[in-house]
Amino acid sequence: MKTRQLTHRFMILLAAATALVLLSFPGYSEELAKEQIARLAVDVADIGTVDPHFAVKIGEAPIYRSVYEALLRHPPGVIDIENIQPALAERWEVAPDKVTWTFHLRKGVQWHEGYGEFTAEDVTFSIGRVLDPQVGSPFRKNLAAVERVTAKDPFTVEIKTKSPVPDLPALLVDYQAGYIVCKKAVEKLGKDINFHPVGTGPFTYQSYKPQESFTLAANESYWRGKPVLKKLIISFIPDNSTRELALRNGEVDAINIPAKQEWIDRLKKAGYDVNLTSPANTFVLLFNLKQKPLDDIRVRQALCHAISRQELINFLGKNVAKPEYSPLPSGYVGHTDDVVRYPHDPEKAKKLLSQAGYPNGFKLSMNISNSDIYLPPMQVIQEQWKTVGVDLALNVVDHPTYHKLIRQDANPVIIYGAYRYPLTGNVYLTQFYHSDSIIGKKTAVINFSHYGDALPGVDKYLDDARFDLNVENQKALWVKAQKQIKADAVSFPLFTRLYAMAKAKYLDLGFEQKSQSVYDFRETSRILKH
Amino acid sequence: MKAYLIKRILSALVIMWAVASIVFFAMRLVPADPAQVVLGDYATEEALKTFRHEMGLDRPLWAQYTEFMAQLARGDLGRSMITNRPIGDQIWALFPYTFDLAISSMLIGAIIGIPLGVWAAIRKNSAVDYISRIIALAGFSFPAFYLGVLLLLVFSVELGWFPIIHQVRTGSPAEHLYKLILPALSLGLIQASYVTRLTRSSMLEALNEDYVRTAFAKGLRPKNVYFKHVLKNIMIPVVTAIGLYTGTILGGAILTETVFNRPGMGKLLVGAINQRDYTTIQSGLMVFAFIVVVVNLIVDLTYCLFDPKVKYE
Numbered sequence: 001m002k003t004r005q006l007t008h009r010f011m012i013l014l015a016a017a018t019a020l021v022l023l024s025f026p027g028y029s030e031e032l033a034k035e036q037i038a039r040l041a042v043d044v045a046d047i048g049t050v051d052p053h054f055a056v057k058i059g060e061a062p063i064y065r066s067v068y069e070a071l072l073r074h075p076p077g078v079i080d081i082e083n084i085q086p087a088l089a090e091r092w093e094v095a096p097d098k099v100t101w102t103f104h105l106r107k108g109v110q111w112h113e114g115y116g117e118f119t120a121e122d123v124t125f126s127i128g129r130v131l132d133p134q135v136g137s138p139f140r141k142n143l144a145a146v147e148r149v150t151a152k153d154p155f156t157v158e159i160k161t162k163s164p165v166p167d168l169p170a171l172l173v174d175y176q177a178g179y180i181v182c183k184k185a186v187e188k189l190g191k192d193i194n195f196h197p198v199g200t201g202p203f204t205y206q207s208y209k210p211q212e213s214f215t216l217a218a219n220e221s222y223w224r225g226k227p228v229l230k231k232l233i234i235s236f237i238p239d240n241s242t243r244e245l246a247l248r249n250g251e252v253d254a255i256n257i258p259a260k261q262e263w264i265d266r267l268k269k270a271g272y273d274v275n276l277t278s279p280a281n282t283f284v285l286l287f288n289l290k291q292k293p294l295d296d297i298r299v300r301q302a303l304c305h306a307i308s309r310q311e312l313i314n315f316l317g318k319n320v321a322k323p324e325y326s327p328l329p330s331g332y333v334g335h336t337d338d339v340v341r342y343p344h345d346p347e348k349a350k351k352l353l354s355q356a357g358y359p360n361g362f363k364l365s366m367n368i369s370n371s372d373i374y375l376p377p378m379q380v381i382q383e384q385w386k387t388v389g390v391d392l393a394l395n396v397v398d399h400p401t402y403h404k405l406i407r408q409d410a411n412p413v414i415i416y417g418a419y420r421y422p423l424t425g426n427v428y429l430t431q432f433y434h435s436d437s438i439i440g441k442k443t444a445v446i447n448f449s450h451y452g453d454a455l456p457g458v459d460k461y462l463d464d465a466r467f468d469l470n471v472e473n474q475k476a477l478w479v480k481a482q483k484q485i486k487a488d489a490v491s492f493p494l495f496t497r498l499y500a501m502a503k504a505k506y507l508d509l510g511f512e513q514k515s516q517s518v519y520d521f522r523e524t525s526r527i528l529k530h
Numbered sequence: 531m532k533a534y535l536i537k538r539i540l541s542a543l544v545i546m547w548a549v550a551s552i553v554f555f556a557m558r559l560v561p562a563d564p565a566q567v568v569l570g571d572y573a574t575e576e577a578l579k580t581f582r583h584e585m586g587l588d589r590p591l592w593a594q595y596t597e598f599m600a601q602l603a604r605g606d607l608g609r610s611m612i613t614n615r616p617i618g619d620q621i622w623a624l625f626p627y628t629f630d631l632a633i634s635s636m637l638i639g640a641i642i643g644i645p646l647g648v649w650a651a652i653r654k655n656s657a658v659d660y661i662s663r664i665i666a667l668a669g670f671s672f673p674a675f676y677l678g679v680l681l682l683l684v685f686s687v688e689l690g691w692f693p694i695i696h697q698v699r700t701g702s703p704a705e706h707l708y709k710l711i712l713p714a715l716s717l718g719l720i721q722a723s724y725v726t727r728l729t730r731s732s733m734l735e736a737l738n739e740d741y742v743r744t745a746f747a748k749g750l751r752p753k754n755v756y757f758k759h760v761l762k763n764i765m766i767p768v769v770t771a772i773g774l775y776t777g778t779i780l781g782g783a784i785l786t787e788t789v790f791n792r793p794g795m796g797k798l799l800v801g802a803i804n805q806r807d808y809t810t811i812q813s814g815l816m817v818f819a820f821i822v823v824v825v826n827l828i829v830d831l832t833y834c835l836f837d838p839k840v841k842y843e
Contacts, residue, residue, distance in 0.1 A: 041695075045788070045801040048568075048612045056569070136580040138569040191614055210623065211793035212697045235695060237791045241679050246694040246791075249687055400567045400806055401560060442575065 033527040037231040038507060039252040042518055045238040046211045049194040052179035053130055053137040058256070062234050062518045063214050067112070068199035070178040071103055071123065071157075072169055076511035076522050079279060081170040081333065081422050088118060088180055088200065089157075089172075098164040098469055099147075103172075105155040109223050111182045112204040118180070120151035125183040127159070142177035142421075166469045170422035202227045202523040211236060228510075228526035247272065247502065253527070254503035254519045259373075261317025267502045275513045276319055276498040281417035282329040283377060285492040286432070289454035291412040293362060300489035302352035303413075304342035306388040311344075312380050313495055320500065324493040327429065327485040331496075333471070334425035334478030339486040349388040361389020366411045368394045369402035373497060378415050406448055407439050414448040417497065425478030426466055433485055434462050451490045458484050506530035538830070542823045547599075549819040550812070554598055557808050558591065564806035568612055585611050585809075598812065607813035612805050617813045621795060625817075628794040630706075631713055631786065632779050636772060638718025639725050644761075644768065646722070647729025652756060654734065662726055669723025674782040678716040678789035685712060696790040713790045717782050721775060728771050732764035765836040773829030777822050 044059030052064040071089035074080055086092075089103040109118040127149045130137045145168075148160045161168065172178045185198035195208045202224070203216035213235045218227040235252060237243045243255045244263075248270065257263045257274075264274050287294045287303070294300055309323045328335045353361060368378050375396065382392045392413075397405065406414050420428040430445075431437050435452025436459075437445035451457045458481040465477035485491065499517040503509075510524025565581040582588045586597070601608050607617040650662040686692045696709045736742060737760065745755045784796030795814060802810035833840040 045797045048805070133576045133580060136569075136577045136584075138577050140577060194613065209697070209699045209793075210620070211797055212699055212791075235697070235791070237695065238797070239675075239788045239791070242682065242694060242789055242791055245679075245682055245687055249690075249694045251694050398560075400563070400804075403566060404563050407566075444575070 031529040032228070033506065033529045036229045036527055037233065038229050038254070038521060038525060038527060039233045039235065040519055040521075041235045041237045041243050041246055041252040041255045043238055043240065043243060043256055044236050046236055047195075047214065050197050050214070051181075051194050052197075053126075053135075053139060053177065053181065054194075056138065058517050059234075059236060061516065062232075062521065063216065064179070064197060064199075065174065065201075065516075066203040066216055066232060066521050067197040067201045067205065068174070068179045068181065069201045070174040070180055071105075071172045072178070073174045074515075076524075077509065077513045077515065077520055078511075079175075079421075079423065079515040081167075081173075081424070084169050084173060087174065088123075092169065094168075099161045101159045101161070101168055102152075103157045103159070105157065106223065107155055109200050110221055111185065111200055112198050112219060113185075115182050115184050115198055118182075118200055119154045120157045121154070122180055122183050123157045124149045124151050125186070126180045127177075129181065129186070130177045137177065139177035142171050164467050164469050166471070166474065167422045167424060167426065170424075175421055203229075203232050203521065206231070222523055225523050227523040229521065232521050247504070250504075253507040254501065256499070256501040256518050259317075259320045259497055259500040261320055263502075264317070264319050264500060271505065272502045273505055274500065274502045275519075276500055277513060277515050277517070278322075278496060278498050279329075279331055279419050279421075279423055279515060280496055280499050280517070281373075281419050282324050282496040283373075283415060283417045283494045284324070284327070284432075285381070285494060286414040286416060286448045287490060287492075288409070288412045288414070288449060289490065290409075290450045293356065293358065294412055295454070296356045297489055298352045298356040299358070301342060302349040302356070302388065303385065303390065304489055304492045305345045305349035305352065306385050306390065307342075307381055307492060307494075308344040308384060309494060311384065312377055315380050316377065316495065316497065319498075321495040321497050323495050326482050327433065327491055327493060328425050328478060328482050329428070329493065329496055332423045332425060332428060334465075334475040336479045336482055338479075339483050340489075341486075342489070342492065346388050353388060353390075358389070361391065363391045363393070364412055365393040365395060366413050367397050367402055367405045368415070369399045370396050371399040371402075373417060374399070374402070374415055377494065381415075407444070409439055409448075411448070415494075416446065416448070418446070425462075425474065425481065429458070429478060429481055429485075430462050430466075433458055433481070433490065435459050449490050451485070451488070455488055455490070504530070538827055542827065545823055546816065546819060550599065550602060550816055551595075553812050553815045554595055557806075557811060560806075564611060564808060567806045587808075602816065607816070608809045610802075610807055610810045612802075612807045612810070617810050620798065620810075621814065621817055624793055624795050624798055627792055628780070628783055628787070628796060630710055631717065631783050631792070631794065632776070634710055634714035635717035635721055635779055635782075636775075638714055639721025639775075640772060642718070642722035643725025644729050647726045648733055648756065648761065650726065650730045651733035651737065652752075659730075662730070666723040666726045669720050670727075672720060673785070674716055674720055675785040675789045677719065678713070678786055681712050681716050682789070694791075696792045699793065709792075713786050713792055716789070717779060717786050720782065721772075721779065724771065724775060725768065729764065729768055732767050733760060736760045736764050762836055766833055769829055769832055769836070773826050776825040777818075780818055780821065 040062055042059035044057055047060045048057055049055050050060050050063045052068045055064055069087050071087060072084050073087040075083055075085055088106055088109060090106050092101060092103045094101050105120060111118060127143060127146060129135050130140055130143050131146060145161045145163060145165045146159060147162045150158045152158050182198045186193050189196055197205050202219055202222045204219045206215040206217040208214050213233055216232040218230050220226055237246060240258055246252045247255045268274050287300050289295055313321045313323060324330060325337050325341050326335060326339050368375055378394060382394060385392050420431060432446055433451050434447060435457055436443040437447035438450050438453055439448055452459050461477045461481040465474045468474050501519055503519060506528045508526050508528055510522055513519055565578040569577055569581060586594060609616055646662050650659040653659055682694055686694050692712050696713060742755060742760060745759055783794060784800055787794035787797045799814045802814060
């Protein structure tokens with residue numbers, strides 16, 4: 001009896017203790033912290049430019065994305081081209097001729113630092129700047145179809161395209177060529193605009209310390225409303241361990257982290273929010289159809305059957321990589337998984353190799369980048385191919401050298417990680433599989449396989465889809481292209497490797513970060529009491 | 531002395547010219563295209579062409595080379611290919627941070643290394659000797675960045691004495707010094723292990739010399755023998771080594787600056803190499819080479835302080 005009573009008491013005590021622990025656990029109230037300063041650390045040693053028409057480095061994005069805006073935008077935190085929202089333009093329409101677009105601009109939007117009101121002149125200037133070959137923006141191609149931009153009045157812009165461009169709104173969002181810069185500021189600051197951004201967004205330039213940090217202050221008169229954060233400090237910390245220690249020591253609130261399983265598990269366990277985002281680079285193996293023995297489809301099929309995606313993904317980490325089966329990755333408009341998949345089957349691979357005249361396999365040698373996102377997966381594939389008798393020699397070179405060599409047709413097999421905006425079949429499939437994109441040509445992009453020359457290819461599907469304003473027709477054509485590419489065993493899609501980032505729970509962005517390679521900060525972002 | 535100096539300066543100039551030429555051609559042997567690296571995957575052929583033209587990369591190699599040499603002769607380090615900022619300004623702005631780090635770690639190396647080496651030699655095969663030898667060996671084999679992370683773990687995360695982010699530009703001189711401690715230790719401790727070993731072995735060698743025996747026989751106190759006679763005699767190899775290690779320290783500074791997130795020339799160079807910023811790499815390496823040459827010249831000149839027999843002719 002006494003023991004039971006004791007047990008009883010003990011249980012009550014235990015319950016009370018648990019409740020206490022749960023209550024005292026750092027759950028964050030809606031109450032704001034006194035100091036509204038967000039501190040982000042990114043993995044670059046320094047920035048090269050924050051001019052949105054030139055910036056290509058990861059660490060530059062949180063700066064120009066907080067300062068500059070575009071006519072339209074993606075919803076905060078996510079790249080979703082089927083859900084584009086108004087920004088500097090309030091509304092837009094396309095005329096029945098399919099090539100005349102009209103954008104009605106928002107009135108009363110002020111440029112930072114007293115550069116005056118945002119008008120149509122800034123829009124014509126910005127698009128003209130991207131298109132001017134003398135300026136040399138790397139994103140010029142995005143808007144190559146634009147024929148003329150005219151300011152109809154201070155708040156109406158008309159854009160005429162050379163041919164119907166169904167994706168035009170998706171090209172005028174807050175991404176690459178779509179950003180609107182301030183005409184007066186660019187003319188006045190000249191090269192200084194590289195490190196002194198002037199925009200219309202929620203945060204405005206405060207200071208830049210080379211190799212250390214970039215500080216932005218709240219734009220008190222932001223048209224969507226005054227930001228909650230007073231300051232946003234972006235520190236450049238290239239060393240992964242130091243960045244993690246800085247987060248754990250409370251010296252920064254958010255960091256980007258290597259997309260590695262152990263990092264994700266460790267930081268989650270330590271009580272941080274980990275965000276894994278896509279669209280991200282999709283890795284694909286491309287076979288050079290002009291090199292022996294890969295010109296034989298049976299050899300390519302055998303190499304496909306010899307690869308186990310599951311093993312690769314287990315190696316990279318279950319949260320980090322997701323399998324891809326189609327030449328157009330999942331998440332892109334027009335994607336289908338209904339293609340020949342070449343499941344892992346070493347026996348079948350060996351049989352195919354015998355039929356092709358290589359019963360004992362063969363030797364192959366390729367250049368490979370030393371980058372830790374290229375080399376390790378290729379080493380896994382090297383082992384897998386060994387089981388069917390294919391002896392792959394890897395000649396390791398540094399990353400920029402690899403990119404140069406593969407563009408000189410040096411490789412029989414190419415591994416390539418890419419992500420192409422806008423997320424439709426158009427850009428992605430054209431760059432990898434259209435005959436115009438074959439390396440060595442004047443119009444070369446990244447068709448390393450010589451697909452379209454070495455084999456008939458899918459040019460017709462891609463060309464027809466490009467100018468079709470009917471999305472359903474486009475999708476049907478892209479599906480045909482994907483099926484054909486897989487049937488020809490031109491490439492073997494491997495996986496998409498997500499971006500990873502971690503933040504303290506008390507940092508509330510005001511939206512969920514589902515896309516982008518680094519955290520975004522908006523007027524709603526805030527620091528909760530902690 | 532004057533003749534010697536002129537001779538040394540002339541040979542330094544030849545060394546600098548050789549370094550400049552090697553760097554210039556080695557950079558261009560690497561097959562990567564700077565335009566592609568700078569402008570990224572998305573770059574169009576036109577954008578690449580514009581960039582190459584602007585940077586003079588489409589001109590013949592000899593023209594680029596003569597231009598680079600002419601620039602150097604004028605003392606102009608050129609402009610960064612990436613940011614278009616004058617490299618001289620950039621290096622000048624970062625030089626003090628690397629200089630601080632290099633000098634303070636050399637000092638730490640000497641302050642710890644020389645007494646420890648002397649002590650270990652005097653007490654040969656004692657516990658002190660063994661411990662110092664083990665520590666020196668560990669120091670040799672320790673990569674600077676790893677020691678850096680360990681120091682951060684202990685002194686910043688566990689003890690909370692120092693910040694993780696060693697950003698220095700805002701601070702007062704006191705804060706500047708405070709933030710120099712950990713980075714200087716991580717390089718200096720490694721330097722100390724070299725100095726300890728060298729001091730110990732030179733000291734042991736000297737202790738067998740006749741003049742030491744004579745000094746003891748005269749009845750001098752051991753303290754006077756060790757510090758007045760022996761130490762002065764072994765300073766030449768030790769100081770030479772410290773000078774020679776300037777290169778190693780500058781190399782280590784690259785890693786230390788990265789781990790401690792300090793601004794500095796090492797970080798500038800690594801960034802430039804990753805981006806194929808030819809102009810910055812060339813000029814940055816020239817400055818490094820210059821520092822090594824100057825430090826070694828200074829070291830040679832200090833010999834006469836330790837040994838009156840040394841005369842420069």
